[in-house]
Ligand SMILES: Nc1ncnc2c1ncn2[C@@H]1O[C@H](COP(=O)(O)OP(=O)(O)OP(=O)(O)O)[C@@H](O)[C@H]1O
């Protein structure tokens with residue numbers, strides 16, 4: 196198992212290098228100009244100077260190598276320095292991947308935005324799973340009951356209605372229709388500067404998280420509950436379930452020990468594989484609720500043609516996808532004793 | 538016809554129906570049989586004749602719906618268990634009655650160790666603690682002939698061969714010293730040498746433990762070897778029932794005779810084709826109103842197509858559901 200994981204990890208390195216190069220290529224092909232948003236009064240020579248100062252006159256492969264050096268070597272060294280105080284090489288003058296728009300290091304920008312995204316996105320995923328698993332289990336056990344029918348209906352809606360619609364709908368209901376002073380009123384804007392120090396600020400934090408978390412969470416729940424149900428149904432008709440009943444086990448044990456354990460195997464992998472997608476899906480939700488997380492950062496970067504920022508963020512999403520693919524495979528092996536990676 | 542006082546299991550007029558989307562399937566029709574303590578009852582019949590459904594109906598192991606037990610009584614150890622509450626029934630399942638299923642490859646849970654699966658009924662029914670249960674589980678594995686038993690408790694089902702898995706299933710079924718063991722074609726999915734081993738094992742265990750056994754098979758050869766009594770099933774009904782010697786010596790139902798003819802004979806040259814019974818297996822989409830075997834029967838006459846024969850005694854402990862009387866070579870008196 197360990198062997199397998201290590202080998203897979205080795206294999207991810209060339210994969211990720213290739214992905215980073217492709218992202219770079221695509222972004223380079225896109226007709227964008229970082230000086231395009233500057234006032235028109237700036238004369239062309241000055242624009243050219245600005246481009247040169249950003250290194251844009253160099254050939255494509257030089258720029259890619261520079262980015263690679265900065266991202267794959269300098270940034271990790273810098274992290275070591277920041278976290279542990281270890282200084283390797285030139286700690287002060289080291290070049291880092293910097294945003295064109297703000298001139299600050301991209302990794303710092305990301306670190307700043309990460310907690311908001313993790314809170315909202317992570318919470319919504321947890322909420323989604325907590326809702327989905329029991330619903331999936333009950334729907335399968337009571338197949339075609341009214342519970343199952345309603346669950347199917349809601350899941351279909353949750354699955355097919357996009358989050359930008361549900362998000363706006365919730366805002367219209369809970370921030371606009373519901374009067375301001377009501378208990379049910381919820382803020383439509385996520386205030387990142389809010390610090391949780393006491394009960395009141397904690398409640399405020401909870402309130403402002405409810406809508407974005409529910410919008411994303413219900414979307415996730417719709418998907419996962421379907422998987423859960425299908426997987427449970429697959430297993431409920433297996434022979435080993437009859438054996439478990441023939442042993443005189445309680446229905447609860449049969450369902451929650453024997454069937455659930457088997458049913459979770461594919462669901463856990465689906466959950467793991469879905470985590471990176473969630474970051475992508477969060478882009479829209481973050482935009483609606485003004486959560487200044489990673490998704491919003493990416494949108495700002497795209498609008499401002501901030502290539503280093505977009506390149507780095509996109510690449511990070513790619514890393515997440517590759518990483519969670521690996522995690523899913525490893526989990527599969529851990530959960531299913533029949534699978535041994537040799 | 539039967540000695541009521543000495544039975545451990547007494548089933549009368551059992552009727553099980555599947556309510557499917559395409560209509561009803563009458564899988565078990567008015568089946569009655571009994572089992573005495575320590576005795577081995579063989580049930581034979583071709584595929585689809587309702588052997589498994591009959592046995593699973595006893596312990597409500599069928600998916601309900603679609604299955605529905607519509608009638609009959611099931612008396613176990615002097616108690617009617619057809620209408621007992623679920624928790625009472627659970628005590629009987631795996632406790633008083635052990636069950637071995639047809640396919641050992643799929644009957645064990647793939648994600649739990651064999652030890653875990655043997656220990657479960659021990660803890661539920663016998664109230665053993667972890668350590669005692671583990672010890673008994675190892676003893677059971679040894680009993681069913683698995684070498685290096687205590688080490689193998691930690692293995693998963695996929696690490697066992699088919700024959701070994703069936704031994705594990707037998708260990709589970711025997712875990713709580715059941716009074717009755719129901720073995721539903723325990724050797725069908727195994728190859729011939731393993732079949733013989735499992736058969737030996739059961740014979741041996743029966744001697745040691747003395748439980749009553751119901752053995753389902755479509756192989757009359759196996760029945761001849763181990764059974765005390767035999768019931769022959771056709772189209773969800775028992776069509777003939779007798780002591781094993783009597784059945785082989787004096788078969789009264791044309792279907793039983795046909796089955797016996799399909800057996801390879803001693804001294805017959807290898808390679809001669811096994812005989813099979815001509816005609817289509819019966820359709821179960823209606824309640825039997827006439828003899829279901831009539832279309833395949835060479836003795837069938839008008840009455841067979843108009844009326845469903847009831848079981849009639851031929852001699853003590855031998856009954857048959859047929860209008861044809863082989864002793865006189867003609868129809869029985871109406
Ligand atoms: N879940 C079900 N739904 C509908 N019909 C069923 C179901 N299970 C069994 N049957 C029907 O019940 C009849 C009897 O099946 P059963 O499994 O008892 O046969 P069997 O005698 O055990 O055969 P085999 O030797 O192949 O095991 C069959 O015709 C089958 O089609």
Ligand SMILES: [Mg+2]
Pocket residue numbers: 588589590639721722
């Ligand atoms: Mg069967």
